[in-house]
Amino acid sequence: MTGLIAAVSALGMTATLGGCGGSDEPEDVTLRLVAADYGDSRANSSQKYWDALAAAYEAKHPGVTVEVDVHSWNDVDAEVKRMVDRGTPPDMAQIGTYADYAAEGDLYRVGDLLSIETQADFVPQLAEAGEVDRTQYGMPFASSTRLLFYNKKLFADAGLTPPQSWGQLAADAQALKARGVKYPYALPLGPEEAQAETMMWLLSGGDGYTDTVGSYALDSEHNVDTFTWLKEELVEKGLTGPVAPAKLDRAKAFAAFARGEVGMLNGHPTLMRAAAAKGVKFGMVPVPGINGRSKATMGVADWMMAFKKNGHAKEIGEFLDYVYSEKNVLAFSHAYDLLPVTTSASDAMAADKDDADLQGFLKELPNSELYPVDKTSWATVSAEIKQRVGKAVSPQGSPAAVLGQLQRAAEAADSGR
Structure with missing residues (x-):
């Protein structure tokens, strides 16, 4: 998606906190996200998903603006790289890899952003694939199996x-x-x-x-x-x-x-x-194996990450906790025939008769192996x-x-x- 599915996310946000001019009121914060487009036409572009999610989040968080810029998979990784090379990384990026930015020290550790509940909800294999030297920098965003x-x-x-x-x-x-x-x-x-x-x-x-x-x-x-x-x-x-x-x-x-x-x-x-x-x-x-079903199938994940340069880990973390809520993970998964990256959303999908056609893929996820995305090579x-x-x-x-x-x-x- 590799298709499937694919056929894998980076998250960085920009914001400004603190008072100015002696005022006790915090400044408004703008978080900028660059994301990949999972749609195959303007009608189902991921821009619509993110715009609706951002609007819902802003309605509950006065003073926080979330700007999302969606690019095709042909362009999104290169666009984020250009921004980083210019010294103006986005606050968040959801793309296919995270390891290069983690190796450069550009990313927040996931533990510095998300609530304990959100961290614990990631499907374990996917969370582990986001680790470098046992520290998680990449947050799985969308997944699939074969x-x-x-x-x-x-x-x-x-x-x-x-x-x-x-x-x-x-x-x-x-x-x-x-x-x-x-x-x-x-x-x-x-x-x-x-x-x-x-x-x-x-x-x-x-x-x-x-x-x-x-x-x-x-x-x-x-x-x-x-x-x-x-x-x-x-x-x-x-x-x-x-x-x-x-x-x-x-x-x-x-x-x-x-x-x-x-x-x-x-x-x-x-x-x-x-x-x-x-x-x-x-x-x-x-997938068949030599003498019976394969011991493991391939899993694929795309990644979310957060860049440190603009600060505001608190705002980034609160927004990402919202992104990874069960409701929002399920909504994205349903929109693009993908598997949830959280246990709560996976359990909900497994229990939903309307998702019966995805059950086989869900069953393979616990035994799936991912590309070695933790390697910068x-x-x-x-x-x-x-x-x-x-x-x-x-x-x-x-x-x-x-x-x-x-x-x-x-x-x-x-x-x-």
Whole structure:
């Protein structure tokens, strides 16, 4: 969202407290937030959400003004960076990463802002992902997990049941191919969101991007075995469709699924709406692993953070306590088919029959693993994966060689070389 969902937030605020000219009255405070747009049109732009939230907050907090500037995901991270580089950071930013700003000492610690109740309400895995050296700087803002989507009609026509293991997935894909399905399994390893598809497969193979102590381990034995299986059992057998995985982007794979051309693919909640709009009947199951369901699925979170430069931690914290109230977290999650980042809102969603289609994603959240967003090198490593990993399953590609190259690039980025 990586899509999904995505396919991850920064928060900084500006305000002025204290008296002036001998007056006992505090000055009015203006908090400025730069946020990402989760909408796909002007009609559902996140600007509307934030404007309504800010107006409701201001009505209860005279003297506090909240100005929100929403930018597309293509521009928002760069816009915040420009503001910081100019020495005029926003008071809040809700974007895809926080680690660089935390490393520079620009951010408030979450414990200096939020009430104890709000801090304790974050979903634990998401809160931990916002920590650097065991101190939380990033506040999760929106999250999603991944499930395996399958086309119910194509499966029924072929007499198939959804797979629970790699072997079953390959067998189902083979049966779908025999019936002329264009993409038996869509494997989007193109540059748009290859880091997401890659992580899902690495996790299902028993490993991931990092080892148990948090060091990059892209070329681990398990990871090489995973990509070798993908290359030999899916790609080389023609089970991934007419477009080479290295050239297939996630958005194109989702669009093909919504046209009824894909038997299976990994997807996030927004795919539900796209497929339903096109009349595709689909099911969703946990991502298969080597010998059964994967021990973990990929989780994704975007981040809120608060910059220290303009001060006013008290006002920032009070506003963020409001942002993270159950009502507001649920409202945002419902508006954009995302998962709540707080336990209270997650429990409310789980109990709501109207949210039945999100239950599978919610169940995966406690066992999900996130990108290593606490590393300042992650943005560089992610970009390298997007550009290179698809070559690992190309006709002349070598999984061991490509993952080895990515490992060396990751180690260089992590050491600042």
